Amino acid sequence: MALPPSDPPPPPASTETRGAVTIHQVAALAGVSLMTVSRALNEPHRVAGPTLERVRAAIHRTGYVPNLAAGGLRSLKSRLVVALIPTTTGQLFAGMIGALSEALRERGIQLMIGESGYGAHREDDLLRAAIGRRPEGIFLTGVMHSEEGRRALQSCGIPIVETWDETEAPLDMLVGVSQVQLGSEVCRYLHGKGHRHLALISGDDPRAARRREGFLQTAAMLGLPPPVTHMLTAPTTHAQGRQAIDSLLRQAPPRIDAVFCSSDMLALGVLTQCRVMGVAVPGDLAVVGFGDLDFASSVVPALTTVRIDGDAIGRIAAAMLATRAEGLPVAKRRVEVGFTVVSRETA
Amino acid sequence: MALPPSDPPPPPASTETRGAVTIHQVAALAGVSLMTVSRALNEPHRVAGPTLERVRAAIHRTGYVPNLAAGGLRSLKSRLVVALIPTTTGQLFAGMIGALSEALRERGIQLMIGESGYGAHREDDLLRAAIGRRPEGIFLTGVMHSEEGRRALQSCGIPIVETWDETEAPLDMLVGVSQVQLGSEVCRYLHGKGHRHLALISGDDPRAARRREGFLQTAAMLGLPPPVTHMLTAPTTHAQGRQAIDSLLRQAPPRIDAVFCSSDMLALGVLTQCRVMGVAVPGDLAVVGFGDLDFASSVVPALTTVRIDGDAIGRIAAAMLATRAEGLPVAKRRVEVGFTVVSRETA
DNA sequence: ATGAAAGCGCTAACAG
């Protein structure tokens, strides 16, 4: 098993015992104590040049990869942040995840993603799993509503960031977007364009609900007739959009002249159905989407939509979490990220 | 700080020391040894009823969540699988991730997702991070090409599943799809519909490259003129599709009469541009996409595309990994998942 | 049915 140390240097694998190489084996091979190996990895400047070389060679030969769970256990630093996202479907959160992941990596922190799905019952499981890994931060897509979840998060002492939404009482930190104001702004936009008979096609996720709220409030405030709303279950699809606008357009007069969709995919379905039905956009019907997904600027007619800077949310959250991971306090624990109504051709 | 033990039972949080509740504190509160708490959690049937009750009450009061890193360290069971995916963008992998996550959860295994992005240099980092957590399995989206990555994975002794692609020499297990055959099949399909002047609009990811390969080979075999191919950088977009078909249609005769796009989003862009240019689909140009994303069946004209059962890939991989995690061998270490050419209106 | 001792792989704290 133990080959004479004279075997050719490069070929790795063979010095290893089944299971995994440990720091002991590297130390033995390099002829140093295991602490020297640990230092060579974590603070190389504190190790003498030649020693460092030998250790590095041993690491290379053995293919040693440090056990982060063990290191984290001892140092109480897991170098891990867990992000909980509702679903990997949909491009909406893709940019944010990318930015979060990248910004954390730059600071030497790993991102672990947990998919909560849309099932409420498993959110609890997921939370326990997340906390059980003792991450140095938890990123929440949206705000935590369940009382049980709030308690668990609050009492575990891990820094938390809630995002994408607004709340009176953040658990800890917040990178928020005023969805209510967003809905309100879209309503004003449509009103400003001369539309009076508004409609809403909306998924049933919490954030869409708040946009709806703002939209309806503002419509009332502007003295418009109450917008007719069509509810759908998330995640919303192209087919749902087609079917929803079809049903909306067949309703009794007054005929709607503008619709705000809770996702760009929904809006795309609306556009498709309008074309099929010979309804001119924006002539007969103005359409506004949400998300500014890649296709929004490229479809014909180009989709007017609302853009939220997901990358910024990811970056800001990463910075907050990283700061807290270093034991420092975060000055602005509550940050507001804006939105932009991107005016194109459909409204 | 230490309130008298007479404070009301329900209110949790306050018995905890800063940092996190440990099993010791639960044991002390319940008046048992820490082993009993451990058993109450992992093999409750081996603990006497009344004792179990007391322990559970203590767990509830303290809000104790076991440290999985510590447990995993000792038991050499992390109950963790790491999945490496190129990007969370795009719905293509969403179903697969969902199915994988769900199937693992049913078996008591957590899924940790790592985003590799399209940068090659960080794949190495990501791999070290993954191995460092000592997962019981690693799920790869695609096959591992880099020699360095292959060595690292091979020597770490962790069960690996490669997916979505084909390879002569799988690292360990494979849930594959013959992308070459897929491309070939699409070519035959188009040929069967009477098209002779084929084109390809293709992203530059490895799997798209193999589909292209199969497509071109078969075109040659069928005696067709060499399909003109337009290359793009992944991830492919709607705008790229528009621009690509525009350039393809302006090329010198013979004019192309069918195009295979490496993604449905690309195909959607092609459809849009054709409408703008007054090119009839499928009359003047047949269009085939890839992925069968939600909108494919719902756009007008409905998109002919190719469907791969991502859910099946996720489920099968989960089963393999779970089996290996239990120390059992997997009989069929190489599984082939099929594909379907979904014939709709565009071709 | 419960407890005591040992140790998983690593790093903090202190020698030398």
Place this chain on the structure above:
DNA sequence: CTGTTAGCGCTTTCAT
């Protein structure tokens, strides 16, 4: 600059 000792929070193994 390098090594020794102790112990992170938990589970294994062996007692009782």
